Amino acid sequence: MLDISFGELAIIFTLCLLVLGPEKLPKLASQLGRLAGQARAMARHFRSQLEQEVHHEELMKELRSSDAALSKVMEQARSNPIEAITAAAEATGPATVTDTHVESSAVSHPLVAGTDPGFNLSGSPSDAPAANAAEAPQVADETPASSINKPAA
Numbered sequence: 001m002l003d004i005s006f007g008e009l010a011i012i013f014t015l016c017l018l019v020l021g022p023e024k025l026p027k028l029a030s031q032l033g034r035l036a037g038q039a040r041a042m043a044r045h046f047r048s049q050l051e052q053e054v055h056h057e058e059l060m061k062e063l064r065s066s067d068a069a070l071s072k073v074m075e076q077a078r079s080n081p082i083e084a085i086t087a088a089a090e091a092t093g094p095a096t097v098t099d100t101h102v103e104s105s106a107v108s109h110p111l112v113a114g115t116d117p118g119f120n121l122s123g124s125p126s127d128a129p130a131a132n133a134a135e136a137p138q139v140a141d142e143t144p145a146s147s148i149n150k151p152a153a
Helices: 006-079 081-092
Strands: 095-097 102-104
Touching (some): 006 081
16 A cells, blocks of 8 residues: 655654654554544444445345235236146145155155154154053153252251
8 A cells, every 4th residue: 555665754753753752652553543443443343334334135025026926926816826736836846745755845844744753654664653651761750959958957
């Protein structure tokens, strides 16, 4: 930005020291540093406001486009509901039906997508709950620790 060499900077510092004196120079340097910090803070604030406004405008454009698409779909649904349902089904992707669950590329719920390990309609014995107490998980004693170590009153 400024092309000042170390020698030029030393000459400027020496001149300031001679003109202002050793008492006023540290105060002036402190004030200049404070002003530079305030200028940087203002520039940073201005830049963040600009970025926020640009982001807000992008969101508004997306909202307007989705609002227009929704209005188009609603108008189509009012005129021909069957065709609107068919178009919506085609837009979400193909669905495949198996003997235990329905898979769709647009559905992410674990019970519908068949990813929940506890959801089994086939009834295979490997996923059945434990039949006897030896296979059942152990339950910890839930006695509060504060009541265990209390002295008798």
